[in-house]
Each structure stands twice: as structure tokens, then as C-alpha cells.
Amino acid sequence: MELMEDAFVHDKNLGSIKGLMNSSGEGKWTVQEALDLGVPAPVITLSLFMRYRSQEDDTFTGKVAVALRNEFGGHAVEKNK
DSSP: OHHHHHHHHHOTTOTTBOOOOOOOSHHHHHHHHHHHHTOOOHHHHHHHHHHHHHTTOOOHHHHHHHHHHHHHHOOOOOBOO
């Protein structure tokens, strides 16, 4: 919650950022391995699908995820022009 609060302090409605989440391919690889091994991995699978969705639509949900990723991991944020 505190990380999200920090993100809103920087941009109160997250309007300056794009909800675009880029990928290094590790999530896809992990999901594929889980499928190959028959191991359930629902959270990371849904995370991967959210990344794919972020490539299509700029949603508030995507902006929240991008802002949180930036706050806890320093992941890149694309700004709106």
C-alpha cells in the first residue's frame, strides 16, 4: 500500500504514464516450463497475460501495475507525450 501511495504522490492520477509493461521473456519461459512439467502457476500466468494485455490497451489497471513495478523494482516507465 505504501508503494502505491508513493506512486500517487508522484502523479495523483497516473495520467503521465503509459500502462505498458515490457517483458524480458522470463515470465513466458516460466509459464511454458510450468506447462511442460504439469505444475500449476496461476499467478505468474495471469501476470504474463496482463503484460500482453498492456500491449493492446492503455488501462488504469496497467498504469497501477507499471507504477508498482517502478516503485519496488525500478522497472522502466514510459511517459505519455
